[in-house]
Every structure is written in structure tokens, then in C-alpha cells.
Amino acid sequence: MSAERIRLAVFDCDGTLVDSQHAIVEAMSYAFANEGLPAPPAEAVRRVIGLPLLECATRLIPSGAPALWERLSEAYKQAFFAQRQRPDHHEPLFDGVAAALDAIESAGWLLGIATGKARRGLLAVLERHGLEKRFVTLQCGDMGPGKPHPAMLERAMAETGAALADTVMIGDTTFDMLMARNAGVHAVGVEWGYHPPDELRGAGAHTLVGAFAHVREAVFRCGGGQSCG
16 A cells, blocks of 8 residues: 655745734834834835845845844844734734635645744744644744755655655745745745745746635645646
8 A cells, every 4th residue: 555645835924824024124123223223124124024034134234243133133033022912913814824724734735834933933923823733844944044945845844754746835935936946846936925926936936826715726736746837
């Protein structure tokens, strides 16, 4: 008897499952103000969402020094933690997330996350939306090499036993697409996130989807050995 085939759908968090851009921009603005620096443009902050926090700081102020980048990172974490304690804190799921996860999981797929968030932050988001039991593997920015290095996807596959051909990465940034390509897995780009569709395609997305209602179909197509394009 042949072993049951294991299929794995790995989702990015910020910009893919959750619309957190306003909270992220606010926290980064606080971190810069804490250093007496002008806030970076919101678009510049959105461009680095998905990278490990220290690399975000490095890209936002490349002329800085390592000590400054560390302080910015710590101030950002403190600001975001404080945000989560406020009753008006808002990081909504994108429309259709729950239905898509239900459909993919019901078809026998395992679900995972690969995110630039620290594990504490990711767990807070998942708990807020009642998703903490949906994902069997959680790969975070504080666990080792971040995107676009393939380490997070390699760990996710090792933990679940999924093969390259049966693993699909779903994300909204070029970092997600490059990570998928570097790991040798299928890449599904979502158009509602923080990098434009043409950049996702240029970074290696096998296919693009414009609404969560189409994620299920794209995942099944890519993970089923069919053409993703």
C-alpha cells in the first residue's frame, strides 16, 4: 500500500491573510520618532513588510549603524505590543480567508504559515482571529534566515513530510515569490497585498489571484501537478 500523499499550503500572514499595514506603519513611525528621526513614508514601510524586522530597519535607513537598527527594531516591537493592548486595535482578515482555509483543509491539505513576524506576534494575530489551531507548521522571522531564503519553507516541508511538488506558497510580496522559487515549490501571488502584481510575476509567481475566492482553485491546480500559469 502506498503512503498517503501529503500536500501543504503555506501562507504568508501580513498582506495575505491579515491587513496589518496601518498598524505596521504606525509602529514603525513610533520607532523612528523614538530616535528623533522623521517617519519613513508609508509606501517605503509597505515595501519591506515580510522581511525580518532587523532587515526592515536596515532597508529603511541604510545609512544607519547596527546599533541604530537594533534600537529601531526593539522600539517597533514595543510599539506593536502596546497597540495590541488597545481596544481599537484593528488587524482584519481579508475577505474570504476562513472559507478558503476551510476548503483547502477539507480537501486533505495541511496548512502552514511562513512570515517575517516574530512568533509572539504571529500567535497573537492567530489567537485574535481564532486561527491558532488551523496551521500545523509556523515559520517565523525570529527562527533563522528570513525571506527570500528558502529556510522557512524547507523547515515546513521537513516538519510535515510534504514533497516539493506537493507544496504551495501563497503570498503578497516578491519576498514570498522568491522564497518559493529558491525552495523549488509552487508560488501563488495574491494581488490585494503590498507588492504590485507585475512585480510578483517578475519575482517568479507561477500564477496570480485577485480575490481569496480564487485561492483554493490556484492551490489545487499548482499542487495537483497541473500547469499553474
